[in-house]
Amino acid sequence: MSILLFIESENNKLKRNAAEIASYGVALADKLNKDCVAVSFNTDNAQKLGQFGISKVFNVTNTPQQFDAHVYANVLTHYVAKLGVTHIIVSSSADAKFLAPLVTANTNAAYVPNVVALPHGYQPLTVRRTAFTNKAFANTTLTAEVNIIGVGNNTFGSVEQAVDCVVENVTVKHTTSQLEQLSISKETGKATIADAEVVVSGGRGLKGPEHWHLIEELAEVLDAATACSKPVSDMGWRSHDEHVGQTGKPVSTNLYIAIGISGAIQHLAGVNASKVKVVINNDPEAPFFKAADYGIVGDAFEVVPVLTEKLKAFKAQS
Amino acid sequence: MNILVCISHVPDTTSKINFVENDTQFDTSGVQFVINPNDEFGLTRAIWFKEKQGAQVHVIHVGTAAAEPTLRKCLAIGADKAFRVDTPATDGIQVAKELAAFVSTNPYDLVIAGRESIDYNGAMVPGILAALLDIAFVPNCVGLEIDGNNAVAEREIDGGREKLKGNLPMVIGGQKGLVEEADLKIPNMRGIMQARQKPFEVLNPKGSEIPTKDVLFEKPAPKAEVKLVPADDIDQLIELLHKEANVI
Numbered sequence: 001m002s003i004l005l006f007i008e009s010e011n012n013k014l015k016r017n018a019a020e021i022a023s024y025g026v027a028l029a030d031k032l033n034k035d036c037v038a039v040s041f042n043t044d045n046a047q048k049l050g051q052f053g054i055s056k057v058f059n060v061t062n063t064p065q066q067f068d069a070h071v072y073a074n075v076l077t078h079y080v081a082k083l084g085v086t087h088i089i090v091s092s093s094a095d096a097k098f099l100a101p102l103v104t105a106n107t108n109a110a111y112v113p114n115v116v117a118l119p120h121g122y123q124p125l126t127v128r129r130t131a132f133t134n135k136a137f138a139n140t141t142l143t144a145e146v147n148i149i150g151v152g153n154n155t156f157g158s159v160e161q162a163v164d165c166v167v168e169n170v171t172v173k174h175t176t177s178q179l180e181q182l183s184i185s186k187e188t189g190k191a192t193i194a195d196a197e198v199v200v201s202g203g204r205g206l207k208g209p210e211h212w213h214l215i216e217e218l219a220e221v222l223d224a225a226t227a228c229s230k231p232v233s234d235m236g237w238r239s240h241d242e243h244v245g246q247t248g249k250p251v252s253t254n255l256y257i258a259i260g261i262s263g264a265i266q267h268l269a270g271v272n273a274s275k276v277k278v279v280i281n282n283d284p285e286a287p288f289f290k291a292a293d294y295g296i297v298g299d300a301f302e303v304v305p306v307l308t309e310k311l312k313a314f315k316a317q318s
Numbered sequence: 319m320n321i322l323v324c325i326s327h328v329p330d331t332t333s334k335i336n337f338v339e340n341d342t343q344f345d346t347s348g349v350q351f352v353i354n355p356n357d358e359f360g361l362t363r364a365i366w367f368k369e370k371q372g373a374q375v376h377v378i379h380v381g382t383a384a385a386e387p388t389l390r391k392c393l394a395i396g397a398d399k400a401f402r403v404d405t406p407a408t409d410g411i412q413v414a415k416e417l418a419a420f421v422s423t424n425p426y427d428l429v430i431a432g433r434e435s436i437d438y439n440g441a442m443v444p445g446i447l448a449a450l451l452d453i454a455f456v457p458n459c460v461g462l463e464i465d466g467n468n469a470v471a472e473r474e475i476d477g478g479r480e481k482l483k484g485n486l487p488m489v490i491g492g493q494k495g496l497v498e499e500a501d502l503k504i505p506n507m508r509g510i511m512q513a514r515q516k517p518f519e520v521l522n523p524k525g526s527e528i529p530t531k532d533v534l535f536e537k538p539a540p541k542a543e544v545k546l547v548p549a550d551d552i553d554q555l556i557e558l559l560h561k562e563a564n565v566i
């Protein structure tokens with residue numbers, strides 16, 4: 001009886017969220033007294049999972065190099081039967097949310113995404129997850145033979161506990177792709193909203209795309225992803241990929257810095273899962289101040305450059 | 319081309335979220351329900367295919383009669399026929415199984431659902447449906463072109479976009495980008511009148527075991543008041559983020 005982890009990679013290297021999924025899986029395995037087995041795909045450095053308590057990894061080497069949900073789900077389904085898997089742990093990345101429903105159907109599982117902590121009950125398995133776009137939590141029971149938990153980004157964190165890790169490179173007979181990838185466009189070398197620990201986001205208060213260097217420079221110091229509010233992407237100042245909020249991308253980071261964003265309810269719904277929110281806005285009545293942890297009422301054009309310089313100095317010392 | 323759009327009926331974004339029955343049920347009193355925004359982008363794209371490529375557009379909802387005004391609105395916007403599977407929907411897997419039972423006896427070339435509903439945010443119905451039907455699925459879909467039996471769909475990924483090609487039938491998880499907000503349709507009087515004459519069928523559920531259950535809802539603890547830092551004391555903000563919040 002095992003717990004199976006879906007470990008994500010990009011360009012053959014573990015994604016940052018692999019540490020969180022490994023840590024969650026190991027903690028759950030401890031509670032349930034089960035084995036924890038990780039499955040990765042075309043990953044060169046899967047050994048590193050040993051730092052987070054993983055002792056066994058099956059690294060599948062005969063699947064497409066690029067993520068292919070249909071094929072990967074087929075491989076995981078094979079392992080569910082082979083290892084007698086009772087629980088599957090996945091992240092909340094776009095890829096994991098693509099894959100998990102397919103595995104759910106293949107294995108007749110129960111699936112709950114957006115889970116924020118280890119289960120707080122085991123008879124039956126009960127998890128806490130966000131609902132109503134972060135305006136509430138639901139405590140949900142899972143009662144299938146195979147139960148899939150989707151861990152919310154940056155909710156559990158990573159726990160270092162080094163063990164010996166055996167990585168077995170394997171080939172698994174699998175189904176063929178249903179979709180052909182025609183192209184992929186992705187900025188490389190830049191933190192993504194889904195993966196970053198810090199997101200710096202700009203709104204209409206920045207007055208135009210020509211001022212976005214303020215956001216980018218601050219983001220660079222913090223190794224942060226850049227994001228924007230809906231009006232900014234609607235006006236074409238920034239691409240839709242950066243739009244965060246209810247109809248854009250969800251944000252669940254450790255630190256979210258909102259600059260010149262008033263905080264419409266749809267925006268707040270999308271970013272509320274972030275742990276610490278800082279708001280810089282010249283309007284003291286901006287609704288975002290009610291949802292923020294720290295705030296500065298001031299002119300972004302004056303405050304942000306100073307913040308960037310001072311953070312640079314702070315980072316240089318620490 | 320026959321298109322089925324799966325409709326979720328959700329509280330409007332500005333609704334107050336409260337719970338009743340000892341926090342086991344969502345409190346619907348005084349709540350305005352709307353078409354799930356992600357589904358509405360998909361429906362609008364489906365109607366574009368109707369207008370430009372002669373598609374037939376049907377809508378389907380799994381749930382109680384409370385959603386009928388929402389389905390009538392879909393007809394008023396331009397859908398040709400509505401179905402409702404008459405069972406309370408409490409789990410995405412349950413909903414997907416009901417939809418799969420319907421589609422396997424009433425085949426469609428294209429099934430469009432939303433990326434996720436804005437109430438339970440499961441993002442699972444279209445994927446489970448596609449896997450049950452064993453057809454291709456594209457989630458987070460921000461662009462879709464159909465030519466004969468070929469579909470080219472763009473998917474938003476973490477940090478970019480991926481363009482995928484596949485054959486119909488296919489399932490799409492739609493979102494903003496599939497059409498723009500300005501393209502969304504408001505029903506006009508003629509549409510509303512016509513909607514009354516359009517076919518609307520209520521179906522019996524096939525019934526299946528429901529593998530998850532929400533046993534208790536909670537609201538987040540009230541937020542502590544924001545700590546304001548003077549604009550000329552950035553050092554204090556850095557100190558707070560470092561020592562108090564532990565995030566830098």
